[in-house]
Amino acid sequence: MKKKLSLILIAMTAALFVACGTADKDTGKQIQSLDDLNGARIGVQLGTIGDIYASDMEGDEAGTTIERYNKLTDAVQALRQGKIDCVIVDEQPAIATTEGEANLEILDEPFTTEDYAICIAKDNEELLEKVNGALSELMEDGTLEQITKNYIGAETKGTCPYETPAGTVYDNGKLVVVSNVAFPPYEYYENGEAVGIDMELIKAIGDKLGMEIEIEDIEFDSIINAVSSHKADLGIAGMTKTEERLKSINFSESYVKTKQVIIVNNGAAAGSSISFTDNLKRNFVDDSRWTYLVKGLVNTLIIALCAVLAGMIIGFIVAIVRVTYDKTGGWAIANAICKLYLTIIRGTPMMIQLLIIYYVVFKSVNVPKLLVAIIAFAINSGAYVAEIMRGGIMSIDGGQMEAGRSLGLNYKQTMISIILPQAIKNVLPALGNEFISLIKETSICGYIGLMDLTRGGDIIRSITYEAFLPLIAVALIYLIIVQVLNMGVGKLEKNLRKSER
Structure with missing residues (x-):
């Protein structure tokens, strides 16, 4: 096991140095104007205005293709x-x-123009009026202009941050605001805090309304769903009002006019690259960015441990019901329910289940995201544990049950004292693999805005625009966790075999 782990680490380290020393490649088609987009491979961030308008070109006679990425960082990479x-x-x-x-350079010719606005649920007209009123005041008193200048402009950048007026009290409740904090200068992370034009603007709106602001970082294409399902009150992330979006959500008045532009690879040398040590420092040491990985790892382990324990309980119950029906014909209704549960859970992707539980099942209930993730993964894991345990129980010779009954034990006592201990020992490797799979599956938690290990790496990538090192760091952490679990399961199996002698 140790030798295998060492070989994997050596291979990944070698790949790291190769990647760090590899020059960027030239693109296949040179884009110099809008006319050159025909037949090009166009990258966009999923759900953005660039995605919406570029989609009109997809599948044309010239063979234009659209590549959609969850983050701008990935598209640029x-x-x-x-x-x-x-x-x-x-x-x-x-x-x-x-x-x-x-x-990399930006073409002078814009792709399209757009206006940013704040999204609000359609049935929340009262909040819409309040937000529009606050926006109007911030425009009139120059606060919005001040916030913009603090993030845009060579002479003003960083010189005029917004400050909450003295005497402001938050006695009107709290506003939960969702955003995709990977879109500088509108929203990005700095020293562990969400900052940017949108973040200061929504803070100023909260001050005007006397409401405390709570920011939640989720994927961009989930923002409208979160607001329309009342998981959040507002959504702000450089969002443009469109006819299609207006079918699902309301928008405030526009607070900035901007444009969509085209980034191209001009084929020039990438410039002098920083050393490997400096790159490590930039990704993990500067501004204590390693803490994103630590926070994500803690949540990943909490979700995995709690979910696997709950999943084991669910799985055992379902397995007993199904085995009892197979052997005695009893519990027919319970067996039918269990079979339906297994069919649905094992037949649908984990990510879809997580989104359904968060946005549909708990639509009107304010449940902590960590608990939502634990419930979702426990339900999913329980289905697989149930089939693993059922297979283990069915593999025990029927004579074991007969022997137990002949000794005066009833069905329940025989199952608990004789059958289950042998079955657990037989299926222990499979249960270990289920736990390992569960840990890796938690990487989708970012879709509901929960900080997990993968999400922590994504945040670092969105700050440094460096993909390789954060991804390798996340992969190594997962690899170490999995190898530790493998060794633990192996040791447990070895101890259990001693009872066979």
Whole structure:
């Protein structure tokens, strides 16, 4: 086991150095104007205006293809590596992304123009009026202009941050605001805090309304769902009001006018790259960015441990019901319910189950996201544990049950004292594999805005625009956890075999 782990670590380390020393590739098609987009491979962030408008070109006679990414960081990384020909994104995030990148440039010709607004649920007209009133005041008194200048402008950037007026009290409750905090200068992380134009603006709106602001970071394409399902009160993430979006959500008045631009790879040298040590420092040491991984790891382990324990209980109950029906014909209704549960859970993806439980089952209930994730993964794990245990019980020779009954034990006593101990020993490797799979599956928790290990790596990537090191760090942590579990399961199996002698 130790030798195997060492070989894996050596291979990954070698790949790391190769990747760090590999130059970016040239793109296959040079994009110099809008006319060149025909037949190009266009990268966009999923659900953005760039995605919506670029989709009209998809599948045309020229063979234009659209590559959709969850994060702008991923799209830009693909552009650097020549996997796509250009990226369509909002102007200011494009400027922040290409800063210091000699091989990336923004075309002068804009793709389209747009207005940003705040999204609010359709049945919340009262809040819409309040937000519009606060926005109007912030525009009139110059606060919005001040906030914008604090993040945009060579002479004003960082010189005029918004400050809560003295005497402000938050006696009107709390506003839960969802955003995708990976879109500088509108929203991004700095020293562990969500900052940017949108973050200061929503803070100023909260001050005007006397309401405390709570920011939740989720995927961009989940923002409208979160607001419309009342998981959040507001959504702000450089969002544009469109006719299609208005069918599902309301929008405030516009607070900024901007444009979509095109980032291209000009084929120039990427410039002098920083050393490997400096790159490690930039990704993990600066601003204590390693803490994102630690926070994510803690949540990952909590979810996995709690879910596997709850899943074991669910699985045992379902397995006993099904085995009892198979052997005695009893509990027919309970068996039918269990079979339906197994069919649904094992027949649908885990991510869909998580989203359904969060956005549908708990739509009107304010349940902590950590608890939602534990419930979702426990229900999913229980289905697989049930079939593992049922197989283990059915593998025990029927004579064991007959022997127990002949000794005067009833069915329940025989099952608990004789059958289950042998079955657990037989299926222990499979149960260990289920726990390992569960830990890796928690990487989808970011879809409901919960910080897990993978999400922690994503946040680092969104700050540094460096994909490789954060991803490798996350992969190594998962690998170490899995190998520790494998050794633990192996040791437990070895101890259990001693009872066979």
